[in-house]
Amino acid sequence: MSAPPTAGTPNPPYLLRTPRLILRCQGPEDAVRRKDAVDSSGEHLAEMFPLTPEGPMTLEAHGVHIRRLRGLFDSNQDRGYGVFEPDTGRMLGETGLLKRAGIDALEISYWFRRDATGQGLATEAASAMVKTAFEFDKVKRMDLMCNPANERSAAMARRLGFTFEGRLRDRQLAPHHSRSDLLCFTLLAAEYPRTQASQLPLEAFDFLGRRLA
16 A cells, blocks of 8 residues: 655755845755854853753754755655855754655744844745745645744744644654654645745755755
8 A cells, every 4th residue: 555645846956045035955065054053152042052061062962963864855754954154154053844744745843042042044045945845845735843942943833824733742752853742733735825934035946056946
């Protein structure tokens, strides 16, 4: 018996360009950039990148993680994008589309380095993910989860047009997350055309560098 369908496109965007950002699938050369983004952020990213007994996450560990992300991307599973400054190539963070939301649905994920917050860049990257999910993946629903203490993420979800559905108790969605309650926000395909994400100028390119309509 064949597996049930899940959200995804057979020719996904590997690179996205917004007015202020480049979002792309990562490669080995990004391990140094990723380590700099995390190490320079200190406590800001401590929950997502906790210190090991030996100290900060090593360059090799970042490389291993990028390999895993790339493997998932290339096999049309979760798609993680590095977020970069177009002019300098500096890594600002990561965002992505996760398939754990269920059939015909995707969940948005993201983190940004400390000195890139407060400028609307995370909202711009998240808007790119929303637009990609609804216009390329043709999903029926998008989810956004955040810790109740993460007021920035909750506020961003509302700015993007997501509706607060409820508080999920005692959840842990990934090994690097601490166990806690989560706030669940949802955006439906019928609601997407009224969101600011639908108006975002966005260029998308496939694995071969061809522009996607």
